[in-house]
Amino acid sequence: MQRFINDPDNVVDDTVRGFVKAHRDLVRLSETNRRVVVSTHAPREGRVGVVTGGGSGHEPAFIGYTGKGLVDAVAVGELFSSPTAKSFHDAIKHANGGAGVVCLYGNYAGDNMNVKMAQKLASKDGIEVAVVVANDDVCSAPSAEREKRRGVAGEIFMWKIGGAKAAEGASLEEVRATAQRAIDNCRSIGVGLGPCTLPAVGHPNFQIEPGTMEVGIGHHGEPGIRVEPLKTAAEVARDMATIVLDDHDLAAGTDVAVLVSGLGATPLNELYILNDTIEDEIAARAFRSTAPMSATTSPRWRWSARL
C-alpha cells in the first residue's frame, strides 16, 4: 500500500507536528512531552480537566478531539499502541485546573495499565483523577460481559458530553457520572472491508478476502463475529443497525443520535450512503434520530446535533 510518509518509525511525531501547525489557534504541543497535545484553552481554572489518550493510526481519534468544551489534553500513543503512563500523567497535569481531572478512554489492556499508573503518579502530585472506560463495542463481548467490551466510536459522545459537563462547572464526580452515563448509552459496531498495515511492520497481519467483509471488526483489526460475502450498503447498514439496536433495548420514541465514522479510511460518500439506510432503520423501529454526524478525516466538524 502506498502512503505519504517519511521514515515509517516517525509517523506519529510527524502527524502530531503537522496537526498542531494546522490547528495552532486551538491546540499546541506540550513543552515537556511531544506526545501530549493540549488545548490552547487549557487548563481552565476551577473547572474539572478532561483528558483522553490512546493509540494513533485512527485519526481523528484521539488528537482531533482537543478543544474548548471537549478534551483539554490528549496523550498520544504509537500506532495502535497505548500511550506511556508518563504521557497520560503529563496530559493530566496540563488539564489540571485545580478541580480534579477525569480521564475518559477506551477499554484496552495497555491503556488500562498505563492510566492506572498515571493515576497513581498524579495522586502523588495532589491531583485527583477519576476514570471512565469506554466499552461500547457490541461485538467484542456478550451483553452479560459488557465490562470486557472495547471502546470505539462511542468515545466521541463520552468526550463531547463529559467535556460539556466540565465546561458547565460541574464537580469531578458529576463529570465522571455524566460521561459514564453517556458511554453506557452508546452501542457501536464496526465493519471492515480491508486489513490494516502498520508502516513499520510493512504488511497486514490478517486478510479480508476480496468479496468479503468482516462484521464486528475492531479498530486495530481485532476479529469480528463473522466473515461473510460483501453485501450492498443498505444490507450492511441494516445489519449494523439491527445488531446495535437489539443490544440496546430502547423504548419506542427514544431519541437516538447516530455517528457514522470511517476512521480516516472510508470515503465520505460511503459514510453518507450507509447513513441513508441507518436513518430509515431507526425510523422503522419507531425511534427518532437526532441530527446525525459523520466523523470525517477533518478533526473539526460542526456540532449540529442537540446533545
Added chain:
Amino acid sequence: MQSFPNAGGGAIIEAMAARIVENKAYLSEIDGKIGDGDHGVNMAKGFGMAAERIHGREVSLSEAMALLGDVLMGEIGGSMGPLYGMTFTEFSEAIEGRERIDAALFSVMLHKGLEGVQSIGSAQVGDKTLLDTFVPAVEAFDAATNGGQSFAEALDALVKAADAGRDSTIDLVAKIGRASRLGERSRGVLDAGATSCAMILGSLADGAKSRLA
C-alpha cells in the same frame, strides 16, 4: 557461596538488549499471528535505546536495570512498556546498593519483579502471557536453591522452566490483550510476550552464571 558482582553488570543488560534486537523480526512474526505484529519492533526500540545509553560506560547491573525500566516505561507504552518497565524497575530496586548478588538476593529480585508485573496487570498463569514464562521460572529457581542446589544449577533450572513455560503458551487460548479477541484462533502459536520473557530471563541467567565466583 556463589555470587556475582553488581559492578560492571551493565554488560549483562547490553547483551540482553542485543539478543532482543537480533530477534526483532522473529518476535514481530510471532506477534503477527495473533496480534498487531509490532512486538519485536517495540521491544527492539526500547532495549536498543537503553543499550545505547549504557554503551561504553561502566554501569552496574542495578543502574542498567533502572535505566532500562525508565526507557520502557517512559518511551514505549503499549502493554510491554509498563509490564517490562515495571519488571526492571523493581529488579533494580531489589539489588540497588548491594555489592554482590547471591542466590538469595537473586530470588528476592525475581520475586519483586514478578510482583510488580502482577500489581499492574490482571493476567494469571494460563492466560497466554509473559507470566506463563515468568512464574514457572521463578518457582523453578526457588525449588532448586531450596533443594540444596548451587546458584549455577538454579540458574539452569530457571532457564529450563522459562523455556518450557514459553512453549506451554502454544496450546493456550489467549485471555488478555490483543490476542484474546481471537478466542480459539489464538491456540497453536507461541505468545510473543512469553517468548521475549524467556529471552530476557535466559540472558539474565547467562550473564549471572558467567560472572559467578
